[in-house]
Amino acid sequence: MAAKLSQKWIDLFNATRKRFQNEIADIPIANKAYRLRVLDRMATNAEKMKNYGMTSQLIEQAAKEMGDAYTNKHKFEHSGPNGGAIQTITMSKEEYKSARQEMMEDDDC
Incomplete structure (x- = not known):
């Protein structure tokens, strides 16, 4: 999205962000360590x-x-059983349609 903005708006954003970060640094309660x-x-x-x-x-x-x-x-946290990788299966469109139909007909779903 930033690629579509003119340099004027990018500069304004960066200046505003920098000013905000500098101002908030002067407020102790805005700091997590201070609050703790x-x-x-x-x-x-x-x-x-x-x-x-x-x-x-x-x-x-x-x-x-x-x-x-x-x-x-x-x-x-995205992980499979016992923190392992999530299992993925590659199938053709026809295999997917067949598996989907099977699941729709299954009484447990």
Whole structure:
């Protein structure tokens, strides 16, 4: 898609992105390590006060932070049985049609 954009728009995008990254670097809470340090400090204090419910919530929040629960990133693992390769089969169009028909007629599907 970028190949279709004029250089003017590419330069604007790059400048805007650089400015955003520089500005966000100045905000401590935007940094994952900072957020985890704060959560750790809070959890330690909550545990010292024997506030185990709050401690549990803070630990859960830290786990979510580590698992990117607060981002739009998705992690997918694609593998076959026992982590091996996914089995693939090459077949002709006729073989595919026959296998598909067999599956459609099968009561288990």
